Amino acid sequence: MIWTWALRPYYRTRLGVSDSPLAMRAGLMALGCFPFIFASATKWNIITFIIGHSHEKLQRYHQFLSYIFVILSLIHSFPWFLQGIYDLKPTFKSLTPFQWKWHVMFRDYYSSGAVLLFILVWLCWASLPLIRRYHYELFKHIHIISAFALTSFFFIHCREASGCWHYLFATMLIYATACGCRLLWILYINRAGIPRASFELLHSGAVKLRVKCYRRQQWRPGQHYFLHFLTVMPFQSHPFTIANTPSEDNExxxxxxxxxxxxxxxxxxxxxxxxxxxxxxxxxxxxxxxHHDLSVYDRAILFAGGSGITFILPILQDLVQRAQEGTCACMSIQVVWSVRERGSILWMMEELTKVLEEAPNSMVTVQVHITGAVETLEPEPEVDKRIVSLGTPLYGRPDAAGMIHAAASEGQTIGIAGKYISLCSQFRC
Structure with a gap:
């Protein structure tokens, strides 16, 4: 952005002689962002292969580059319109200078550019969190269709100018390679047969799926799979965090x-x-x-809200298993789980109870917080009987900051993890 405005002149000293240097510079810089925008949007991409960060961490860069792309496109567009207004072409006296630019000299550039600008603004506006979350499935389909339309009009707009098509072909190659690699990987991990999932309907509109794989799958705690439900919506996938560690039963x-x-x-x-x-x-x-190892800390605090328990549960299971093997330096693990109602505790009660039984020397403590309004919570005696093994739940939101500072005051190193805490922090008094 700075380089775009740093060089002068923005316009030629004589209008009508050549293009605006500011417009051309901004346009070429916007074009340079194009391959990286597509690369950071795919599940399989060369950026992940090089730096090791998964696709969801690259989304912020995808969004940031897209906004930069729009700003550069606007900087590219306005000088063209301004120069088109002031340029004089005496051989077309019946047309105004702007009409001459639009209808005669650069008809394809102007018309395709206007369409591109509209698509770009639409893509960024529709990607705002408030709109995206309103109906994500609709947003995703429109987003993909708009991206392909953008690429198509980009070819028309560039017309092989200054080797611009090389960037577009590179973008297509990057995207096609990413899609091809993802398809091959799906075929590879499902090559022994399509897995089948049993299910259990749970309290509060939840369901637990147990997917039986024909071949052993390997994953790390906190990772997720995209699942394609062939009998529901076969051409759509949805990400779900794996709530257990790899086991011998391939489930x-x-x-x-x-x-x-x-x-x-x-x-x-x-x-x-x-x-x-x-x-x-x-x-x-x-x-x-x-990407951090919680086992090297003296103490671990795991935060979860609602179904986010699926993120920290395999981390907890892994730490307890390593403690049993003597390869974990962590001496204390505190689990803080917030749910809206008591019935939600049943989602993973059996798994948490099992971990508590397997943990050596009372290593694990579980603290459940019920955040729903007390006056709206109905008595559930059967639920209360079943959750007694996890202790008495607390009402209200947990004081996460207070817990962290209290633990840090003891002079221990502390590892913190949670669904929305993408870091592993170390505190020492």
Whole structure:
């Protein structure tokens, strides 16, 4: 951005002689962002291969580059319009200077550029969090269609000027390679047969899937798979965090809470099935995960909210297993889980109870917080009987900052992890 404005002149000293240097410079810089925008948007990409960060961490760069792309495109566009207004072409006296530019000299450039600018503004506006979260499935389809339309009009707009098509071909190659690699990986991990998933309908509109794989799958705690539900929406996938560690039975477990789109249709589909039925599921992954090792800290604090328990549960299981093997320096693990109602505790109660039983020397403590309004919570005596092994739940939101500072005051190193805490922080008094 600075380089775009740093060089002068912005316009030629004689209008009508040549193009605006500012416009051309901004346009070429915008074009240079194009391959990186597409590369950071794909699940499989060369950036992840080089630096090791998963696709979800690259989304912020994808969004940032896209906004830079729009700003550079606006800087590219306005000088053309201004210069078109003031240029004089005496051979077309019946047309104004701007009309001459638009209809005669640069007709394809101006018309395709106007369409491109409209698509760009639409893409960025529709990608705002408030709009994106309103109906994500619709947003995703429109986003992809708009991106392909943008690329098509880009070819028309550039018309092989100054080797611009090389950038576009590079972008297409990057995207096609990413899609091809992802397809090959899906075929590879599902080559022994399409896995089938059993299900268990749970309290508060949740369902637990146990996917039985024909071949052993490997994943790290905190990673997620994209699942394709062939009997519900076969051409769509949805990410779900794996709620267990790899085991000998080749089974992975996910917790799904009913929302909109795929999850709602899946829940309705499973309600019509027998409890013993299974559904075919295609796996794609694993992706993401933590890049820090909590086992090197004296103490670990794991935060989760609602279904985010699936992120920290395998981390907890892994730490306890390593403690049993004597390869974990962590002496204390505190789990802080916030749910809206008591019934949600049943989602992962069995798994948490098992970890508590396996943990050596009371290593693990579980603290459950119920954040729903007390006056709206109905008595659930059966639930209360089943969750007694996890202790008495607390009402209200947890004081995360207070917990961290209290632990830090003891002079221990502390590792912190959670669904929305993408870091592993170290504190020492």
């Amino acid at each position: 992975l477990e996910v917790l799904i809470r009913k929302s909109d789109g795929v999850t709602r249709r899946l829940f309705q589909h499973l309600q019509s099935k027998d409890a013993s039925a299974t559904i075919p599921v295609i796996l794609d992954g694993p992706f993401g995960g933590m």
